[in-house]
């Protein structure tokens with residue numbers, strides 16, 4: 439096994455703004471001793487690599503096509519520092535004309551029966567606050583789905599099953615599993631990947647449990663499927679195992695970690711990063727220049 443580094447370079451074809459953002463490095467293997475500069479090989483695809491290899495890190499950078507030579511030089515130095523023998527360089531063009539294809543959102547939003555408010559009187563263990571909690575949860579989901587539809591997502595895979603008493607109990611215990619949604623996502627992805635073989639297909643999910651099913655249903659997944667998800671470091675310890683398993687899948691396009699782009703995608707007029715916990719948050723009014731940005735939970739802890 440040769441230790442190897444995967445690099446994705448997002449090149450803007452004709453963008454005039456010089457968006458040479460920070461290089462991001464995600465380590466996915468064990469740290470290795472440094473290698474001498476000048477010995478790191480450069481490959482343009484994984485098919486060029488002559489033997490089997492281990493991916494030890496993924497680096498990405500955004501910039502103009504004209505800066506490519508500089509990126510490569512910087513990457514090769516960085517790779518030597520990380521102990522890599524070689525680098526695979528992927529170019530992802532974000533040039534004008536890149537179009538989003540079909541988008542689907544899949545989730546279930548429970549339909550409440552007309553007598554739902556009387557459940558606490560009729561059933562043991564159902565409390566008025568459960569009814570309230572459920573209504574709020576459904577409202578939030580409904581709003582989320584509406585936003586997605588406004589953004590061009592199809593709602594064909596949104597389920598609206600009638601809630602049952604046993605489901606409410608499972609939901610309250612956080613033990614309810616949406617099998618139907620996972621199955622639908624895999625089916626939609628496979629259909630899309632096969633019928634549009636020349637396109638790229640993205641699975642946006644917070645749950646890496648879906649990946650094994652994708653691998654079985656579409657063994658060619660590594661070619662044109664990639665995942666957008668939350669960053670493993672930010673997930674609670676009990677979820678880490680599943681999220682880290684992303685690294686075991688041979689995606690040709692490395693995962694997009696949403697946390698790396700929060701500042702760009704969060705809604706709100708004034709977006710800040712908390713000085714204490716680095717969470718990104720938005721406010722309706724600006725924070726005075728003299729004050730250091732502090733999120734609500736951190737502010738609560740300090741006062």
Ligand SMILES: [Zn+2]
Pocket residue numbers: 712713714715716717732733734735736737
């Ligand atoms: Zn904070």
